[in-house]
Amino acid sequence: MNLVYLDNNATTMVAPEVVEAMLPYFTNEYGNPSSIYDLAHGANEAVKKSREAIADFLGAKDPKEIIFTSCGSESANMAIKGVLDVNRNKKHIITTRVEHPCVLNLYKDLEKKGYQVSWIDVDFKGELNVGQLLKAITPDTALVSVMMANNETGTIYPVDKIAEAVKMQNPETKVFVDGVQAAGKIPINLKDTKIDLFGISGHKFHAPKGIGALYVKSGTMLSPLVVGGHQEKGKRAGTENVPYIVGMATAAKLAKESLDEELTQVKALRDKLEKGILSNVKNAVLNSKSSNRVPNTTNIGFQYVEGELILLHLNDEGICASSGSACTSGSLEPSHVLRAQGVPFTSLHGSIRFSLSRYTTEEEINYTIEKMPVIIEKLVKISPFQKELKEIFK
Amino acid sequence: MWEYSDKVKEHYKNPKNVGSIENADAIGEAGALACGDKLKIYLKIDDGIITDAKFQTFGCGSAVASSSILTEMIIGKSVDEARKITNKDIADELDGLPPEKMHCSVMGHEALEDALKNYFGEEKSDDKKDSSQKIICNCFSVSEAEIINAIKNGAKTLDEIKEINYAGGGCARCVPNIKMLLDKYSKKETVLNPVQFILKINKVLETNVAGELGKDSGGIELVNVDGKDVYVKLTGTCSSCKNATLTLKNFVEKQLREHVDEQINVIEVK
Numbered sequence: 001m002n003l004v005y006l007d008n009n010a011t012t013m014v015a016p017e018v019v020e021a022m023l024p025y026f027t028n029e030y031g032n033p034s035s036i037y038d039l040a041h042g043a044n045e046a047v048k049k050s051r052e053a054i055a056d057f058l059g060a061k062d063p064k065e066i067i068f069t070s071c072g073s074e075s076a077n078m079a080i081k082g083v084l085d086v087n088r089n090k091k092h093i094i095t096t097r098v099e100h101p102c103v104l105n106l107y108k109d110l111e112k113k114g115y116q117v118s119w120i121d122v123d124f125k126g127e128l129n130v131g132q133l134l135k136a137i138t139p140d141t142a143l144v145s146v147m148m149a150n151n152e153t154g155t156i157y158p159v160d161k162i163a164e165a166v167k168m169q170n171p172e173t174k175v176f177v178d179g180v181q182a183a184g185k186i187p188i189n190l191k192d193t194k195i196d197l198f199g200i201s202g203h204k205f206h207a208p209k210g211i212g213a214l215y216v217k218s219g220t221m222l223s224p225l226v227v228g229g230h231q232e233k234g235k236r237a238g239t240e241n242v243p244y245i246v247g248m249a250t251a252a253k254l255a256k257e258s259l260d261e262e263l264t265q266v267k268a269l270r271d272k273l274e275k276g277i278l279s280n281v282k283n284a285v286l287n288s289k290s291s292n293r294v295p296n297t298t299n300i301g302f303q304y305v306e307g308e309l310i311l312l313h314l315n316d317e318g319i320c321a322s323s324g325s326a327c328t329s330g331s332l333e334p335s336h337v338l339r340a341q342g343v344p345f346t347s348l349h350g351s352i353r354f355s356l357s358r359y360t361t362e363e364e365i366n367y368t369i370e371k372m373p374v375i376i377e378k379l380v381k382i383s384p385f386q387k388e389l390k391e392i393f394k
Numbered sequence: 395m396w397e398y399s400d401k402v403k404e405h406y407k408n409p410k411n412v413g414s415i416e417n418a419d420a421i422g423e424a425g426a427l428a429c430g431d432k433l434k435i436y437l438k439i440d441d442g443i444i445t446d447a448k449f450q451t452f453g454c455g456s457a458v459a460s461s462s463i464l465t466e467m468i469i470g471k472s473v474d475e476a477r478k479i480t481n482k483d484i485a486d487e488l489d490g491l492p493p494e495k496m497h498c499s500v501m502g503h504e505a506l507e508d509a510l511k512n513y514f515g516e517e518k519s520d521d522k523k524d525s526s527q528k529i530i531c532n533c534f535s536v537s538e539a540e541i542i543n544a545i546k547n548g549a550k551t552l553d554e555i556k557e558i559n560y561a562g563g564g565c566a567r568c569v570p571n572i573k574m575l576l577d578k579y580s581k582k583e584t585v586l587n588p589v590q591f592i593l594k595i596n597k598v599l600e601t602n603v604a605g606e607l608g609k610d611s612g613g614i615e616l617v618n619v620d621g622k623d624v625y626v627k628l629t630g631t632c633s634s635c636k637n638a639t640l641t642l643k644n645f646v647e648k649q650l651r652e653h654v655d656e657q658i659n660v661i662e663v664k
Contacts, residue, residue, distance in 0.1 A: 306430060308454035312406060325430060325454070334430060349430040349452075382412050382458060384434040384450035385427070 004319045004364040006273075008204075009151050009181060009297060009355035014247070015206040021250040022208075025243035033240050034231070043242045050249030054213050057252035058179075058198060059189030067214045067232045068245050072180040073102040074225070075199030075214040078236065079176045080106055082222035083143050083197065084115075087174075090142035094118045094133060096157070097340040098126070099147055103178050104336070107145070116140075125289040126155040126341045134165050141173045148182035148198075152324055152337040152353055154297025155290040156186065163194035174220065180204055184255035185262055185294040196220045202244070206357070207251035211244035258358050267295035269365045270356050274298045276369030281376050283392045285347050287324075287338055296356040299324070299338070301347025302376055303392060304385040310352055313375045319368055324351040346388075398455060399489035405459035410466055413448045422509025424501045431457050431498070435465070435505040439513060444468050444476055449505075456488075456495040460502040463487050468506065477510055479503065482535060496533030497565030503532075530571050533564025541572060545579040552576070591654070592619050598653045599626070603646055607632055614646065622657045624650060627664075638662065 005013065031040030033047050048063075055063040069075045080103070084093075095107050097119050111117045118136040121129045128146070137144070144166045149156050163175040176197040182188060184205030190198055198215040202208060216222055216235070228237030277300055278284050287299040302310060307325025314321055324335025325348075334348050343351065354368070380389055398406075415436040425432040431453030438446035447465040451458050464484055468476045481503035485491045491499055528538045536559050544558040552572060556563040562572045586594060596616050607614055612632030618625040626646065628638055635641070639662065647660040 304427075304452060306453050306457070309406065309458060312455045316407060345428045345430075349427075382409060382450060383452050384423075384432050385452060386414075386450070 001318055001364070001367045004368055006354040006356060006360065006364075006368065007320045007322050008357040008360075009154075009353065010322055011203045011209060012206045012357055013359060014203075014208050015251055015254055017254060018207055018247045018250045022243040022247040025246055029242070033242060034229075043240075046242055046246050047240050050245045053249035053252050054200075057183070057188070057256050058200070058213075058215050059187075059191050060215055061191040062218060064233070065190075065215050065218055067216060067236050068240060068248075069199075069212040069214055069236060070210055070241070071212045072100075072178070072199055072201030072204070073212075075201070075212045076100075076103050076176070076178055077106060078214055078225040079197040079199055079216075079222070080110075080143065080145065081225055083174045083176065083220075084110070085223035086221040087142045087172075090140050090172075092116045092118070092138055092140040093143045093145065094120065094136050094141060095145040096120045096122065096128060096133075096147070098122055098128075098150055098152075098155075098337045099145070100151055100178060100180065103145060103147070120146075122155075122341050124342050126150065126153045126287075126337070127290050127292070128157045130158065130162060130165075133162065134169065137166060137169045137173060139170060141170055143174050143176060145176045145178070147178040147180075148188075149179075149185065149294045149297075150337060151181045152335055153288040153290070153299045153341075154181075154293040154355075155288065156182070156292045156294060159195060160193045163196075167194045181294065181297075184252075184259075185296055187259060190215055190217070197222075202248035202251060205251050205255045207248040208244060211241060211248045213248070261358050262295045266356050266358055266360065269360055269362060270296055270298055270354075272362075273354055273356070273365045273368060274300070276365070277372050280369065280373045283376065283380065283389065287341075287343055287347070287351055289341075297353065298355075299351055299353045301338075301343060302350035302352065302379075303347045304383045304389050305350040305376060305379045307350050307352060309379055310350065310375060313379065314352075314371070317371045317375070319371065321355075322353050324353065325349045396456070396492050396495065398459075398492070401463070401487075401489045402456055402459040402491065405462040405488070406455040409449075409451075409458050409462040411446075411448050411462065411469075412450070414450060415446060415448050418448075420509040420513035422505040422507065422512060424504035424508060425453065425457075427452065430454075431501060433457065433461050433501050433505045435461070435502075435509050437468075437509050437513065439473060442473050444471055444473065453498065453501070454495070456491050456498040457501060459488055460484050460491070460498045461505075464502040464506060473510060473513065476506065479506065480535065481532065493533070493560065493563050494565070497567065500532040500565070530575070531561035531564065531568045533568075534560040536561035538575065541575050542579050545576060550576075550580055588619075592616075594654050595619060595624055595650060595658075598649055599646075602649045602653065606645070607641075610635075617663045622655060623659045623661055625661050625663045628662065 029042040031043045033044040051063040051066050054066045107117050120133045146157050146159050148159050159177045166173050174196045177195050179198045180201045183200040196217045200213050202211040224235050226237045283303040285301045287301050307323030311323050324338050338348050415438050418436040419439040420437040422435045434450045436448045437444055447469050449461040449465050451461045481499040484499040484502050530538050540559055541561050544555050549555045552562055555561050562569050611630050613629035615627045617627050642660050650658045
């Protein structure tokens with residue numbers, strides 16, 4: 001086995017069709033879409049078609065609602081700062097404790113700058129306390145911000161229903177959804193929702209890194225983050241990244257066509273991996289406890305064994321995954337997501353996330369299921385918690 | 395993500411001396427489950443020589459490698475020799491550790507220290523050393539005195555201290571302590587009210603300036619303070635001195651700038 005890539009929530013392989021679709025825009029159709037001559041026409045047309053494809057991918061009513069950005073973080077920053085800037089008299093924000101750091105750290109920053117932030121809890125399954133969220137809404141609430149799917153556990157949050165309920169209570173409150181981990185994994189149909197802003201990132205669904213998009217519902221006021229030229233109707237200056245925009249649009253089309261596959265084939269392999277590990281490894285416990293999950297993700301904790309060490313040994317077997325352990329992050333902080341759902345220290349530091357894609361094969365899953373108990377057995381022997389482990393393994 | 399040396403890789407892949415020793419002569423521990431790393435070390439000691447060492451570690455790759463190499467380093471050494479091993483020695487033996495992982499070598503060192511104290515039946519006392527020599531940042535062995543020195547030399551933030559001597563740049567457990575030192579020792583830029591400002595100027599003139607001028611039978615009087623402009627009158631022999639302007643700029647103004655405010659401007663009133 002050469003390489004088993006089970007870290008698709010971190011990034012994905014660029015689909016070969018995507019690379020192929022991008023290539024002409026580097027060498028032949030390299031014109032600036034804003035230029036007047038024929039050479040630019042092709043580029044301009046490509047951006048227009050791509051916008052339509054992304055609108056279709058997200059179920060937007062109008063392609064004008066799509067703004068191209070450089071990444072998911074930019075989409076989130078643009079949405080959040082843009083909304084707050086046009087609603088300067090409102091100083092209250094509601095978000096969850098389990099958002100991605102790109103959103104979480106921005107809110108922490110805003111908190112320091114005088115905003116009041118209500119942090120909504122999740123339960124032991126990782127499910128959001130929607131009641132708490134709705135109770136937090138006040139006339140001063142500028143923004144409610146909830147991710148559609150969690151990157152670490154895969155838990156899906158009911159953003160459609162939340163948006164609906166938020167608008168009932170305060171129609172002026174804007175709703176931003178970080179859709180980075182949902183796009184390409186589950187159906188999205190924004191025109192039927194009350195969601196105002198929705199961010200995605202291309203490299204999570206087999207487009208390259210460095211391209212993202214923000215959906216801005218028609219009529220939503222937003223200050224631009226990048227000020228300059230008139231591109232993207234003045235909402236995001238900077239020459240359009242034509243090849244990458246084409247790449248993301250191609251990836252979006254492929255992802256939309258493969259959605260059924262995600263829900264059947266990818267989900268079946270994920271479930272097989274999950275069951276395989278949980279039944280073969282005695283100190284394994286499931287962290288992704290919610291039944292409402294994206295089809296490709298599972299998060300499993302290995303008690304009394306440390307996550308980075310597991311990853312290093314997996315790497316030696318050619319398997320790529322990631323961990324919520326403190327040691328794998330530069331900050332040396334364990335996963336805030338798993339902590340929020342109360343995962344005990346015994347398995348928190350040994351939590352491993354496996355995230356599949358439609359390119360994952362059954363052979364790769366079988367191989368991982370076979371290797372996992374061997375690795376854990378080796379690491380269990382090193383652990384100073386022999387007494388506790390003996391109890392688990394008896 | 396981490397750049398581990400080949401030696402670190404070798405030791406986490408195939409750690410040496412894993413396990414425990416029955417009837418060990420000394421057992422040491424460091425770390426805690428909650429923090430994500432815990433190390434236990436077992437020693438067999440005969441006639442003051444460590445004849446066997448074993449370890450059990452819950453922790454990342456570098457924690458296992460640090461423990462593993464430490465056992466190799468101490469087997470065959472006398473207890474006194476083992477006592478001299480520092481966390482840096484452990485990291486060096488591994489051909490270095492990433493800065494964020496230096497605490498793994500610290501943990502190894504702490505467990506060994508704990509085991510030897512346990513062997514000698516010593517109480518776990520913090521130190522007999524002078525408190526300023528106390529190590530604050532274990533990852534990079536930076537003492538309290540060194541951190542205070544950095545602050546006195548102008549480091550105002552944690553990042554600036556890190557740039558000077560790396561303190562706090564490893565596992566970050568010492569960050570609260572460094573922040574306390576920053577609070578205690580950084581020069582407070584207190585803003586004086588106008589009355590305090592004038593009193594301070596007067597005091598400097600009296601104690602640092604008047605005496606010097608008095609040697610030449612001269613004197614100085616504070617006439618007025620307007621913002622940062624300080625109006626003074628030279629008296630006695632100074633009043634007719636040709637070098638009066640030079641005295642004012644090179645001596646009086648310099649003194650006031652140094653002791654009161656860098657932007658002070660001294661102006662002579664005839």
